[in-house]
Amino acid sequence: MRSLLxxxxxxxxxxxxxxxxxxxxxxxxxxxxxxxxxNESVMMVSKDGKQxxxxxxxxxxxxxxxxxxxxxxxxxxxxxxxxxxGRIVLxxxxxxxxxxxxxxxxxxxxxxxxxxxxxRVLHQEGDFFHQRQLAVTYKHRRNEWKGLIPVFKPDAxxxxxxxxxxxxxxxxxxxxxxxxxxxxxxxxAGADPKLxxxxxxxxxxxxxxxxxxxxxxxxxxxxxxxxWGLETIxxxxxxxxxxxxxxxxxxxxxxxxxxxxxxxDNISGMISQVRESNKNAExxxxxxxxxxxxxxxxxxxxxxxxxLEELVxxxxxxxxxxAVHRExxxxxxxxxxxxxxxxxPNDFLIRWYAQEILGVLIDQGY
Numbered sequence: 001m002r003s004l005l006x007x008x009x010x011x012x013x014x015x016x017x018x019x020x021x022x023x024x025x026x027x028x029x030x031x032x033x034x035x036x037x038x039n040e041s042v043m044m045v046s047k048d049g050k051q052x053x054x055x056x057x058x059x060x061x062x063x064x065x066x067x068x069x070x071x072x073x074x075x076x077x078x079x080x081x082x083x084x085x086g087r088i089v090l091x092x093x094x095x096x097x098x099x100x101x102x103x104x105x106x107x108x109x110x111x112x113x114x115x116x117x118x119x120r121v122l123h124q125e126g127d128f129f130h131q132r133q134l135a136v137t138y139k140h141r142r143n144e145w146k147g148l149i150p151v152f153k154p155d156a157x158x159x160x161x162x163x164x165x166x167x168x169x170x171x172x173x174x175x176x177x178x179x180x181x182x183x184x185x186x187x188x189a190g191a192d193p194k195l196x197x198x199x200x201x202x203x204x205x206x207x208x209x210x211x212x213x214x215x216x217x218x219x220x221x222x223x224x225x226x227x228w229g230l231e232t233i234x235x236x237x238x239x240x241x242x243x244x245x246x247x248x249x250x251x252x253x254x255x256x257x258x259x260x261x262x263x264x265d266n267i268s269g270m271i272s273q274v275r276e277s278n279k280n281a282e283x284x285x286x287x288x289x290x291x292x293x294x295x296x297x298x299x300x301x302x303x304x305x306x307x308l309e310e311l312v313x314x315x316x317x318x319x320x321x322x323a324v325h326r327e328x329x330x331x332x333x334x335x336x337x338x339x340x341x342x343x344x345p346n347d348f349l350i351r352w353y354a355q356e357i358l359g360v361l362i363d364q365g366y
Contacts, residue, residue: 023071023193027351028205030364031057032145036064039071039135041348043335044090044098052090052098057331058145059086060138068097069133069347070192088136097132104335113295113342121295123342125184127191130339130346147327148320150359156317157282157360160244164361167212173240174199175229175270176248178222179288179353184339186347198345198353199246202361205354209362217242225252226266233270238277245274245281246357250288251343254301263300264307271316282315284357287322291343292334302326319356325349 106120182197
């Protein structure tokens with residue numbers, strides 16, 4: 001049995017054997033249910049000239065593989081890495097990629113943003129950070145996750161759940177900023193393993209689970225705020241006649257230090273206008289992930305979850321990614337989970353988005 005488990009995990013880490021559909025299935029296994037963590041991302045960082053190291057989310061009972069982010073190169077234990085004192089540590093001569101603290105502080109980088117208290121925070125788009133992270137698969141004890149676990153409540157989105165269960169046509173629309181648009185996902189960046197954005201992952205899983213006719217539209221645009229969302233709601237949402245709208249704003253609003261009540265008013269205005277066109281339209285409200293706490297992009301983002309919660313009503317539910325990200329940051333570095341080191345998720349955090357949203361749309365027995 002042990003050898004079979006080892007083989008299974010190795011197949012996950014090698015794209016020649018892990019086809020796209022398999023990658024999606026593995027990526028969407030709820031992190032809080034399994035006793036195996038598949039492809040958790042880490043950035044190995046050398047601080048003060050010491051050996052590069054990083055923490056894992058859960059305490060491993062056995063590390064099964066350490067690979068590059070593209071999942072096509074597996075590194076050897078005791079040759080490239082070892083697990084020591086609660087951390088993955090790269091050994092001298094390791095072929096695995098890493099960064100130094102001075103690189104992250106952007107000492108000589110051309111692309112950066114100001115750092116709180118002075119200095120610089122490295123900033124890169126595309127697959128820069130993806131290519132500098134590793135993927136770790138390991139066994140751990142069950143029920144290690146102490147953060148938010150979504151609860152499937154069919155009465156929260158009754159029209160949508162009824163349509164999905166009875167294989168009626170469902171039109172889903174995602175509307176938000178660059179995080180919703182899929183910025184820095186490996187698929188959008190054209191880097192292996194080419195994992196899709198979280199909106200696409202959600203819809204792909206719904207199609208596989210419910211076997212119904214689901215139409216998906218993503219009108220999210222990078223750099224936009226809830227004010228823009230409200231101003232352009234007719235052409236970007238209402239014109240598409242959606243049945244379920246996922247509203248995912250907040251990162252840019254928070255950086256601009258928008259008052260939470262105003263943010264609530266903007267989201268509420270979107271809901272009202274959509275329901276004027278379709279009274280049965282339902283909504284999932286997303287409280288955004290958090291920005292790099294060392295950067296000046298940190299603002300009022302953490303305050304938005306509370307006001308979004310106040311909008312929850314029949315046909316309107318919320319997924320609090322602020323809380324999920326906050327819990328993750330208790331155990332992992334920001335660089336472990338970022339796509340640009342400022343305000344975008346990498347594939348690992350994108351998977352958390354998809355899994356938490358799917359938890360309110362599918363009864364997965366937890």
